[in-house]
Amino acid sequence: MRRVEIRVHTASWRRNYGYFGLFKAAASARVLQNLTLTQREFVDLWEVRFRPGRSARDLKGAFGIVSAFPVASRGALTLVVVRAPFHGFLKRLYFGYGVSFEPPLEFTPETVRVTLVGSNSAMSHALAYLRRSHLRFETVSAGLFAGPRADPLSRLTERQREVLEAAFRRGYFDVPARVSTRALARELGTSHQAVVDVLHRAERRVLSAFLSRDEPEAVIK
Numbered sequence: 001m002r003r004v005e006i007r008v009h010t011a012s013w014r015r016n017y018g019y020f021g022l023f024k025a026a027a028s029a030r031v032l033q034n035l036t037l038t039q040r041e042f043v044d045l046w047e048v049r050f051r052p053g054r055s056a057r058d059l060k061g062a063f064g065i066v067s068a069f070p071v072a073s074r075g076a077l078t079l080v081v082v083r084a085p086f087h088g089f090l091k092r093l094y095f096g097y098g099v100s101f102e103p104p105l106e107f108t109p110e111t112v113r114v115t116l117v118g119s120n121s122a123m124s125h126a127l128a129y130l131r132r133s134h135l136r137f138e139t140v141s142a143g144l145f146a147g148p149r150a151d152p153l154s155r156l157t158e159r160q161r162e163v164l165e166a167a168f169r170r171g172y173f174d175v176p177a178r179v180s181t182r183a184l185a186r187e188l189g190t191s192h193q194a195v196v197d198v199l200h201r202a203e204r205r206v207l208s209a210f211l212s213r214d215e216p217e218a219v220i221k
Contacts, residue, residue, distance in 0.1 A: 001145035002123045003102060005115040008089070012136035017087055021062030023109045025054040031105040033206075035081070035153070036168060039095060041066070042086045043168055045206070047104075048078050056080045057175055067174035072207050079207065081173050089135055090114070097126040102145075117145050153206065160202035163188065167199060 010019065022029060028049045036043035046068075048056070056078065059068040065084040072079040086094075090112075093099050099118035106113040116126060130137055153161060166188060171178025185195040 001117060002120055002142070003115055003117050003145040004123060004127070004142045005113070005140040006130075006137045007111045007113045007140055008130070008135055008137040009111055010109065012134060013088075014133075015088070017085075018061070018063050019107075020109060022059065022107065025050060025058035025062065026107075027051050029107045031103055031107075032079070033103055034101070036165075037086065037094075039091075040085065041083060043081065043083045045071075046080045046082050048080050049076055050078060060175070067171075069173040069175055071203060083168075083174070089130065089133065092129065093126050097129060098122040099126045113140065155205040155208075156202055160198055160205070163195060163198045164202040164206075172199075 010016065013019075026048050030047050031044045032047050033045040034042060035045060048059070050056075050058075056068040056070040059065050059080070059082065063084060064087070065082055067081075067083045069081045070078050071081055090101070093116065094101070097118070099116045099122050102115040102117050105115075116123060118126065156164065163184070167173060167179075167184060170184060170187070172181070172184060181195045181199070182192045185192045188195065
């Protein structure tokens with residue numbers, strides 16, 4: 001398996017899907033972890049530095065973002081759960097050529113910085129696709145893939161993951177929320193307090209993977 005870190009220049013995109021709207025609200029943004037990925041949409045954990053007076057609610061609509069739910073803050077940075085359509089060259093690379101992405105993915109108005117992971121054949125075809133599409137990019141680093149980083153979701157119990165995924169699917173993390181914890185409890189056949197407790201523990205376990213001891217203390221929203 002190979003890894004290739006590239007920086008793709010946004011000025012070379014033929015279609016931007018509203019990407020530049022992100023930076024009306026955010027000075028910088030990066031993807032820390034993918035939580036759900038399908039042909040239609042993704043749910044990611046983002047780290048965002050907001051512009052003065054802006055917040056997660058201002059991300060909605062930019063880049064097709066359906067919902068953006070702040071879950072924690074550390075200093076000037078906010079951790080945000082983002083749900084949006086999956087489109088553009090990243091979707092083509094993933095579903096068309098079989099390469100995956102090693103976080104973080106870094107977004108700026110000028111570039112998207114992403115580390116691609118795949119077999120020699122998949123990587124060759126993926127990079128050839130970028131060149132054929134006239135997407136201007138440069139290689140930052142390349143080499144053998146040392147293996148995936150620890151998946152934060154692996155910290156969850158089976159029940160915690162079940163409840164957390166149900167909450168995502170039903171829109172609990174949307175702003176405004178599309179389902180209440182009481183409705184989730186009825187759907188899952190358990191008590192309201194049990195759902196609240198399980199969600200709280202699951203959120204803290206996932207977030208703890210990103211909040212290291214040597215950084216400013218995080219404040220859970």
